[in-house]
Amino acid sequence: MNESRTNRNHKKPKKRRWLKITAAVVFVLIAGIGLYAYSIYGNARDTVNEEMHEPVDSIDRDMTKKKMEASEPLNILLLGVDEREHDSGRSDALMVLSLNPKEDSMQLVSIPRDTRTTIVGEGFEDKINHAYAFGGSDMSVATVENFLDIELDHYVRMNMEGLNELVDKLGTITVDNEIAWQDGTYDFNEGPVEMDGDKTMAYVRMRKQDPNGDFGRTERQRKVIQGIIEQGASVGSVGKINDYIDVLGNNMATNMDFDDMKSLLNGYRNTRKNIASYQMKGSGTNIDGTYYLMVPDEEIAKVHGMIKKERS
Template identity: 65%
Template sequence: MRRSDRRKPKRLWLKIPLIIVGILVLGIGGYVFSVYSNAKNTVNDKMHDPVETIDTDLTKKKLQATEPLNVLLLGIDAEEGQAGRSDAIMVMQLDPITDALTIVSIPRDTRTEIVGKGIQDKINHAYAFGGTDMSVATVENLLDIEIDYYVSINMDGLVELVDELGTITVSNDVEWSDSKYDFPEGIVEMDGDKTMAYVRMRKKDPMGDFGRTQRQRKVIEGILNEGASVGSVPKFSGMMGILGSNMSTNMDFDDMKKLFSGYKDTRRNISEHMMAGTGEKIDGIYYLIVPDEEIQKAHDLLTN
């Protein structure tokens, strides 16, 4: 047997793993491109919705210079026929200079001036009166800050996201039960339907609406944690489809990429603050009256 013939089997066994690796690389590369392309199209074509209140050119300059940014987060809930009202209102500041992320939660019953309407009302009614534009203007006026980006999501969309992921886990602080589910203190695993029951409960929480806002934050964190896992990568396209139908923002895809690359380390230092006040009935309607010093505290947290 010639020497060249004797070498063929060895060379063949060397080539087979290389071919398999090559196919895997090409397959993964194609998948990544598909996901990237799908994400870009979904964000730019379905989610992207600029508002007049926010100066897009100024915001993009701040983003390019990696300056601190304020992002308004709005959770829109259709519970009890209240479609069009922002059930959760938070301002999130991303500060890449100190690698810090600050979240200020504004109770939905906070009584304030509704900018553009000229009346004093609950802050969550701003969305019902004038959509995102009026919500942004009202929050800017209340806290005397500048909003750079907004993100609004239909709270029912969170249920679809959880079901797409399978389940999420949260660290529950208050033990309670309803007619369908038990929520023991500690780690709780939830599907979409159980998640909605978790975020909507108020009466059994000693902290009332404050506790509800905290649970909403826990659910969002649970979705982010589960969505960031390696096992969730194949579900990315489905998740983007759900977000495309339930989420709006003035960010385009390039803005999101820049935020990820320039602001991702802000997650290392997260601080949260819930604005506090006193409940009061005016003309038979319940409001939360937030004192000036509490408003000033929130302003300082988002501007210092």
């Protein structure tokens, strides 16, 4: 009996030792995961706040923060800019993205780049995409606000060349293509088309084979934006986050800081469940040898109402 008790006493320390080792391994794993997550968080915060954050005078930052805290609808100006060396660039794509968290809805309205309107800060009429060349993102925001009589809460400017790299980091995106065409390198069939970065750039830049010209090109730009939103929201690999951040840091600018982006992610993520899109319409004309798109007042009033409704 004494011998049995002695054997049991010898076994207990061995079990406790293994428990301690297991606990230590678990602790190291948790600590490692925590440090990795913090490094991703830190890199994201620093990249956004130090490389991407560009405030503009035309947007009331304090008012926007209050709206986000209350989960109110937001309007975001998306600028796709073609910037090259020794060129101030022009906004190749202009879209107003309206987010309504109460309805879990998102609306994307395209403004044709040749639209003739008053350039705020310059005082004369010109193509709306020239506002960026004259005064950067700030003048673009002010001009779009004046044109549609709306209030913008944020802007996001993306170098169009950066779309190539971003799509490649995401893997691929898929769009619902409406017309079949070829460009000598790629075949674009009707229906769902899966694209990498290079194919995406060919898709958004084609105009000559599209019977709708620049209107068709703008429609494809909207489809690509939607594809990026869908794919970006579905990617679950944490290991790729820093890759995305690096691409965006090199190609994107916004008046949002890191805290704003967190609030947008937490409070507005479900708006992608119901996506609607619209393209402003008008008629082309030549003035002093330059082509413009003249958007009638009725069309401007219609889009103004659509955006206001999304905010209600």
